[in-house]
Amino acid sequence: MGGLKASGDMRYFQIRILHEQAQHLPGNILTKFFSKVEMVTGTGVVDSIPTCILKVEHDGVDIRKIKDQLKGSLIIDKILQEGDDYAYLKAKTPGPIQLIIGAEEEAWIMPPSYLSRESGFFMTIHGTPQGLKRIKDKLEALIPEKMDMRISKLIIGDWMSAPKLPNKRHLAIKTAVEMGYYSTPRRCNQSDIAEVLGVKQGTVAEHLHFAESIIINSWAEQTSSS
Known part of the structure; x- marks a missing residue:
């Protein structure tokens, strides 16, 4: 199994919070309306509140x-x-967990991070050992029950070598995959991806062509040497 490795002294902090551990948190209401809320990318912090692009999956909800709820x-x-x-949303996340992370200058949330009805809240944070330790301590104060946590130089998960x-x-290519550009049948076009990313369609085309070329060549090299 491949892994995404942190550079230098940086680490990855991954945490899983079960539904029963988070009943007192405002984010629990999201699973009432959405089967899954997944972070596509972070977009910064506005007025101390983290912002991001999210993909939400639902059963026909009028968002x-x-x-207001x-x-x-x-x-x-x-x-x-x-x-x-489903929908792709540009949103602020003012919940207590997100505010803890947003206030830490030496760490930030990143994919894979998601909330689902089936498995609860899974989160990946990247940062310095000191920054991750401060977040860990604050999360343990917010959620006293024992949580599944891991700090390491590798993201643990089903990652292919790329x-x-x-x-x-x-x-660009991660967003294209998330939006179904490479699905059969195709669920979006390059203009849709450009709108989500806030760039021109030609820029998306260039990014995807470059990324596809690199990935295919890398795959060919790996398979020929295996």
Whole structure:
């Protein structure tokens, strides 16, 4: 199994919080409306509140009608794209867990991070050992019950060995995969991806072509040497 390795003294902190451990937190309401809420990418911090692009999956919910009920954990700034059972949202996350992470200068949340009805809250944080230790201590104070936590130089999960891409091209191809650009049948086009990322369609085309070329060549090299 491959792994994504942290550089230098940086570490990855992964944590799983079960539903029964988080009944007192405002984010618990999200599972009433969404089967899964998944972080696509972080977009910074605004007025001390983390912002991000999220993909939500649901059973036909009208997101516009429930926005006010979600404000304690999810402030939806814009619906970027919407289908019958999913949507991509630009949102602020004012819940206590997100505020703890947003206030830490030496760590930040990153994918894979998601909340699901089936398995609870799973989160990946990248940062210095000191920053991650401060977050760990604050989370343990917020959720006293024992949580499943791991700090290491590798992200633990089903990661394939893949070449390192420049950040913008990595984000473009990851977003394309998340939105179903490579699904059969295709669920979006390059213009849809460009709208989510806030760039021109030609820029998306260039990023995807470059990333696809690098990945295919890397795959060919790995398979020929195995």
